[in-house]
Amino acid sequence: MTLSHHVAVITSDEQALIVASDLADDLRRDSAQRDRERRLPLPELDVFSRSGLWGISVPKAYGGAGVSNVTLAKVIALIAEADGSLGQIPQNHFYALEVLRVNGSPEQQQRLYAEVLAGQRFGNALAELGTKTAHDRVTSLTRDGDGFRINGRKFYATGALYAQRIPTSVVDENGIQQLAFVPHDSTGLTVIDDWSGFGQRTTGSGSVVFDNVWVAAQDVIPFQSAFERPTTVGPLAQILHAAIDTGIARAAFEDALHFVRTKTRPWIDSGNDNATEDPLTLKSFGHLSIRLHAAEALLERSGEFLDRAQADSNAQTVAAASIAVAEVRALSTEISLAAGSTLFELAGSQATLAEHGLDRHWRNARVHTLHDPVRWKYHAVGNYYLNDENPPLRGTI
Known part of the structure; x- marks a missing residue:
């Protein structure tokens, strides 16, 4: 999966809303056909990424527009009006960026924000099937040298199919949840297109399997503390x-x-x-x-x-x-x-x-x-x- 080229950098709330409105007009055109055929929106996502809209929540100090949440919500509503699935695909991308904002180190913020502004998309691998409650996690993070190994299986992984990084909730050896920003091409990582929901059909909300996947320590961010x-x-x-x-x-x-x-x-x-x-x-x-x-x-x-x-x-x-x-x-x-x-x-x-x-x-x-x-x-x-x-x-x- 290659990164989008010539990614625009949006610099204001007003520009974000104009770009989103124009993009929505294009995305609306074939939305019924994409749903009917369950055609994965890869070309549409490339245009979406190059528009710069995936970077609008990056703070101004790091080169983004740092738009208000009023604007962010309006942008998502505009895209979802055009195509409900395309509106949902970046949901966990922005969620991961918020975890990065409140819990990431300055080095992690600088590096990951730069990736987003360059066109990278973040997916998610958070939820798991078969646990006692919908919020329990068993996917493990174990120390291996100067990094970690991840083992487990995720579902409802919206956007993972289309992402360059897959932020993954993991439980470390102390029982504490962390969020690992795992590159999509990591050895042992498999994204399975097995989403069969009768709605939101092209969100790519299927499974992600981690078989001894290595992740660098610098790509692991505290997660549980964001809710403590x-x-x-x-x-x-x-x-x-x-x-x-x-x-x-x-x-x-x-x-x-x-x-x-x-x-x-x-x-x-x-x-x-x-x-x-x-x-x-x-x-x-x-x-x-x-x-x-x-x-x-x-x-x-x-x-x-x-x-x-x-x-x-x-x-x-x-x-x-x-x-x-x-x-x-x-x-x-x-x-x-x-x-x-x-x-x-x-x-x-x-x-x-x-x-x-x-x-x-x-x-x-x-x-x-x-x-x-x-x-x-x-x-x-x-x-x-x-x-x-x-x-x-x-x-x-």
Whole structure:
């Protein structure tokens, strides 16, 4: 896998949003076909990388744009609106960069940030199947000379298939979790394209196997400690998930509008000549649009909370950011599912024809929103406001 050439370096929030909007127009064009054929988006990812958008969270001190989280979330939402899978692929890339920001040494930051600005993509190998809970890890990191050996198997490794480095959660000999930034071409590392989810089909969220893989000590960053003190690693990951769902919701809503305007026939009992005049259809679109606009507003609001928490990370600011993000995660989950489903109720039977590919919105939303249960978002938010209880630091809220 070669690195992208002529990678742009974005220098401002405004430029990032313009580039993302233009890129989204291109990525939208064949998104239904890529989903239908499960065609891995390798050429699209190359264009995405060369756009410079994968480097926008690199701090200004290291040559990046250091964009706000408001901008970062908007960029991801724009890409996810164009293609839900392409919106999710960089999620763990930005997550790993946040771990690097809060826990990496200056040398690690300088070196890895430079790789990102040069076009490298980071994937992930975090989750494992078969453990007691979804957050338990058994993949091991053992000392070997001036480096380490990794042994284990990962799943849900979104982006690993396309990455130059695969940040991997590992448990060291003291039982402490670390994050190893493993080069994709390391001996003994195998990325398996075995993701069979019915949505987010081209995210490459399959398996990664580590068979005595060697990693340099300089490529291992503390991980567990990011959740033992107030940091923004957890809410940063969560705002990106919310942005993905919000983008999917917007795509489903826009496709519903277009289909009803151009193809849908009015129901006979409505007494109208056009589907766009049906009063019950109007009511349904009103209901969808209000919730979609609310999700988009909460996404922006949560980015502002996260910006404040990054600037001054303490128990109060991180808790407030986590709750603000939990609020948009709850609503973006519901509106993405509602928009993807209500689309068919409003557009009618024609909308179910395979050539339109409109089912991908609901499938993408249904699969992605299972990342962590929305019912616990409501619990955390209620507990915060009613009992002044801060959410857990482990990053799932």
